[in-house]
Amino acid sequence: MAVLSMGIFSSLIGSMSTDFAIKLASSAIEKGHKVNLWLSGNAVGLVKKSQKHLKDYSTGEKHLIDLMQKGVEICTCEACTYARGIQKADAIEGVQWNAMHWYLAKIHSSDRVLQIGGE
Amino acid sequence: MAVLSMGIFSSLIGSMSTDFAIKLASSAIEKGHKVNLWLSGNAVGLVKKSQKHLKDYSTGEKHLIDLMQKGVEICTCEACTYARGIQKADAIEGVQWNAMHWYLAKIHSSDRVLQIGGE
Amino acid sequence: MKLAVFVSDYRLNVDTLDRLTSAKLGIILVQNGVYHATLKENGKPSSLLGKNADYYVLMDDLETRGLGSATIDDNIKVISYGDIVDLIFNEYEKTAWL
Amino acid sequence: MKLAVFVSDYRLNVDTLDRLTSAKLGIILVQNGVYHATLKENGKPSSLLGKNADYYVLMDDLETRGLGSATIDDNIKVISYGDIVDLIFNEYEKTAWL
């Protein structure tokens, strides 16, 4: 078992980066690895609960819940999330809220890091 | 007096497109024009209320309220907004919720249209 | 056709503008598009500036990026948000955003 | 250094990859990066494919874009999400995302 930490910085809908990260996390878990997901920038919209799954749009809520049930730690950047008007009470349960140093601390104990940046 | 309709499709924070649209709308109003703003795609995050104005991040709430008070009509794409987990109860008061045809109808009666697309 | 084209980025991944023909063309540099007015890569001005068009650049967006006192070519007019409103309504009929 | 570079877009606005040197380089085409494996602009394969690297392309992302049955060059290995996991942990030490 090894540890992978991923940073996601893109919006839930649009670039397909969150879809990618969710599938990759799921595959890593299936292979017995440990996964940490850090959400920052526009990716923090992903933690809003009550996402309506319309077939024209990527969706995150059910996937995040599924990953957390499988032991994935997911944390959202507090400041980024508050800036977008999303409060803890609005968020999917089980998602951690912390400052950016959470990501650095997870990286410290990770074997591999995949920072999904880009535009 | 003439009518300008703008479509905003970018996230509140990141590209500076919403900052641009808000300032342009404000200037058009000052010059006596009528402005309509249509929010779709990632721009719908803009309607979430309780945005915390941290100085590192662009903010939209106070500007939207200010524009609406000056007579700007603002409408968010229903499906896009629900897909992101934002309900009417979560939204800034006064923002209209409608389907995409709202934008086309406003365009019909507009003198000028500025569709802010890009990436 | 009188077309006002907003250029909002420095790296443009579209070539539509290169191929469009318009009786009257205005190019308004906003957001990161303002770098076209100031940066010279390998000593050369941006190829965007070589068109038969009227050029404008938004002062607020120059200032935001540390370019408030940069030298701007004479054929590029430095404008305000209010000027953009006037251009859209008085000088052009349609707009494009790149 | 053993570096796995994820190329996630078709129009790359960065040249970092062109300048990086690495003892072992893997280029994994994902998302719109998969177009590099299939599109030939003006008859030419993507310049991205001319490096001294091992190439991979993600099947799910080919299929998403209507390229599930496209002809892929022999030097590009079509892989799954599970394969990416194995590559990251077993073949490379660091990752880059372009």
Added chain:
Amino acid sequence: MADKKLAFIVQRTPYKSENPKLALTHAISYQTVEILLEDGDTVTPTVCLVGDGVIACLKDQKAMETYGITSTEMHLKSALLVDLDVMVCKEDLDRFGISESMIVLDAEDMGADKKIQIVPFASIVETIKNANHVLFF
């Protein structure tokens, strides 16, 4: 009583930003716009795929099977189904070596009469010129 012609210009690859898809869904919404218009008023959109935007019409997109979302191909077919004019730039298809056999040409399977129109760039410029408003995505 007036008809307003709108040109929706898709210039970028699908699946990187939501915009190419939103161009199509917004154009498609013309079908129901009359409920918000005065009697006799109409809106007529034309969708134009140019530059990297032509890649959107590759057929057999399996986005639903892989990621559970509607493909851009399906949105193009929906546009044909509601009788929209959809133009694809011939020069750009040629540039990418994309032949007619590789792309969506119609939505006959959904019962649509309209077909994709492969046209020279000059026709797209004409569409832009004849439009009351242009929306670049």
Added chain:
Amino acid sequence: MADKKLAFIVQRTPYKSENPKLALTHAISYQTVEILLEDGDTVTPTVCLVGDGVIACLKDQKAMETYGITSTEMHLKSALLVDLDVMVCKEDLDRFGISESMIVLDAEDMGADKKIQIVPFASIVETIKNANHVLFF
């Protein structure tokens, strides 16, 4: 007890996406990471501006005055203030014709000892090679 070296690579212009700024703020957060680490463990980030990323260090950015948000210049200065190594690629500055007089070189006004390091691209490659993990933005 271990130190982990991280390289933060900023390759794109500021103000187009949030990422160049977030690269800086994430690197800066190393200052408080010890509360989440075992005693003696540390994280040492280095920030590298390459390609279009070097544009971020132009000085006199007035983002606060124009749009009410912290400028990227200010984030760079904050990075120096917390003693981060910040490297800027010399070849890219030269390519854009950006001279030292046009960029942020230090944050002396805020009391920082660290200065911006203008280095050849080869030094940035070395930093990447010596890092335990690399984060491309």
